Amino acid sequence: MSAQHPPSAGHTVAETAPLALEVRDLLTRFVTKRVALTAVDGISIAVRRGRIMALVGESGSGKSVTGLSIMGLIDPPGQIAGGEVRVGGQRFDVTDDRQMRRLRGNRLAMIFQDPMMTLNPVLRISRQMTEAITTHHPEVTRAEARARAHSALALVGIPSPRERLDNFPHQLSGGMRQRVAIATALLNNPEVIIADEPTTALDVTIQSQILYEVERVCETHGTAFVWITHDLSVVANLAHDVTVMYAGRIVETGPVRDVLENPLHPYTRGLIDSVPDIDIRKGKLIPIAGMTPQLADLPQGCKFAPRCPLRVPECAAEPPLVTRADGRAVRCVRPLDTEPPR
Amino acid sequence: MTAAPDITRPPRLRRFAADFVRSPIAVVGLVIFVTLCIMAALAPLISPQNPYDMMTLNLMDSRLRPGEVGSAGYVHLLGTDDQGRDIWSAIVYGLRISLGVGLGAGGIAAVIGTSVGIFAAFRGGMVETVLMRLVDFQLSFPAILVALIMLAVLGPGVDKVIFALVIAQWAYFARTARSAALVESRRDYIAGAHSLGLGQWRIIFGHLLPNSVPAVMVIAAIQVANAILLEATLSFLGMGLPVTEPSLGMVISNGFQHILSGRYWMTIYPGIALVLLVLSLNLIGDRLRELLDPRKVL
């Protein structure tokens, strides 16, 4: 419980708020007898309290694996090979399951993509919610846990939560189930929630309702979110900051407005141009040429170079992620705001 | 109809064989099975006596322990039974009958069951419903019960045992073949072939049958093993083969009477032979399933 951080009044999105989550040099590999693939290659993210960090990229970019790695939920043959996670300034060893287990669902929660699949079909909602409380707080009585589950359901806008507690998952719609999942994640008032495309499987109306609830929770509770998505319109409407991933690496990160209006990396530009949403950019709709590279045969040098329309000979060496004076960071030898050489 | 792109097809059989031998335990199974088959085929050459030729039996030699030398001057490796029959020879000859009955029954059941299954999948409609209801009805009764009833009706005899085993097993093949063929028959091109008036036989032999073969092979290995076990069990119960055709089950059953008096060799060694035979087939079947039908578990 993060009772030591009572929610402050008004907006807590100030850029000076304390760091809720800090991930440094996260490295996740999938090791089989024949090959070792690096799915997450040295990712570092920092999210302040009450802020929403979007993690975007095409499928296969490693964004979901990043989310699971932060939770310590990587199953063999995958393994977390390095990096550290700090929650509320406290350091945790991602590879130590006992440490991570105390963290999971308690100070660090997660919501998954498909609400139809995330709830156990043969257990009642009440059981699935209260166990999240009692496993971390054995002193809480069943009645008390149930009361807390009840108020969490009410918080995410579920009508008649008392009846819902006694339901089985199949009696709820997809949107309701995702609300249950969010309510479950909120039960222990976590400092950080990692959300892996939680609205992708829902229709648009329900999606916007849920985004609204999330925004409210974020503001009133000061919860930090890592919002994994490929949907830039969600990013534009919801997130404060955005991190763009490509082939297991961060290629660009910065405040949402800056990144979406003035992308620095050609890949970010490509993503924005391929979105059919007039709110973000008017006119043309250009898909990115080529395919997401396979982890098994990544190109040498800049991983995006083979698909990049602005590729230059220097791209043969992989550029580092450079943090600039304005706080934005980009991994490109020639960011888009630099003058082309003559 | 365009011809199948044969050129691009890799040498499937060779690749399959290479995959198969990657499992050491399956190779062990195959080696044991082949060895037992060779032993059965060469039975008269590798056994010192024909155990069911009464002329060669000598009551003086009865109940010899393993390793003792009998009146004919050779060593009874695994001992003799109460009629002076060499156990090793009885095993080798019994193996012959067990294998013959198992392969025969399994093979016939496979042909009949697969035909019925594919026919049902091909015809669909009422025919399919009726046939599959029949299959379900039969499968709801255990094979041993079905075989027991059949033998009670038919009486003893090699042909009757094989017949009873076929009756007990064909439904497994029918169910498997149908579901495999069904996957294929739902494909668009089969419907297309139908509407083109393409020969029925061409659809059955060209598409449905080849597609069912892998799944049928998997259960064939396992059902032959089951047929051998079932035959042995029936013979043990005195319901199977006539005394003139002693399979491993009967050899074991004969030794049973002496087990309480400590003459264990008459029962244990034939039992080990039976276990090796069935186990080797199951190991092969298990590997086939891993390679050909990875979704199925049982």
Next chain:
Amino acid sequence: MTLFIFRRVLQGALVIFMMSLVVFVGIYQIGNPIDILINPEAPPRVRQEVIERLGLDQPLPTQYLRFVLGALQGDLGDSYVYNVPAFSLIAKALPATLELAFAGLLLAIVLGVPLGMWAGYRPEHWSSKAIMGVSILGFSLPTFWVGLMMIVIFSVELRWLPSGGRGETASLFGIHFSFLTWNGLTHLLLPALNLALFKLGLVIRLVRASMQEVLKQDFIRFARAKGLPQRVVVGVHAFRNILLPLTTILGLEFGSLVAFAVVTETIFAWPGMGTLIIKSISVLDRPVIVAYLMMTAFLFVIINLLVDIAYSLLDPRVRLGEEQG
């Protein structure tokens, strides 16, 4: 739910009717009961009298009708050998067989479920591979031979357990059971183990496969994301989902245990239906064979019905789906 049960009962009645046809026509082919019943030297007049009394001179459909009418009143004819109603013979032997089959099923579950769960949870671990090896062995070992070996080892050599019979029984609800007395329990152990071995491999494989299937599901990941200890994730979340396929299969396999008890009963001289049927087949005691088969068919129908009900009780999707219409 009532409608559902009603439909199932109707289906069951149909199965029993079909079974009665098959059995009657099939068994009608077996031998000539007159040869068994009457001294071959008896005068033709006596012979004729018996044939008429049994209705054997009637055409087959008439005989079948007689049989069905009798069966509906619980009369399946008298045993040619014991000269008592065949039904009561079977009914007397039934509890022993059911007790044995239940004990075997119980042992198969108690041994097989934990082993299968472990093998599905850690499929790459050496012990899981060993368990899978054991399961293949379980398929491959002839039940009757294993039974013999058990007798050799535990009864003859070690003298720990009796080699046959039911031992002392005690009465519960007017039926005699072995498991109620220590002596009876020692008699039950070996045959039950023998019968359990027959299903052990199946249980292990089934549980392992379901376990692997369930562990891949998102809700397992979500359960872990809640910080639940592995023992709750596996023991509650995964296990509760395995229970469904397990109940179905085990219910159906119970029937095959009853059938396979024929073998185990013969080896261990267990006085159940199996021993009775083997004896009856060898002397062509037609009414007893028919009674056994009808009883088995009836049993199977009941089991199927119970499995369906258990399934709908365990699966909330089915249970509540019915309630809501």
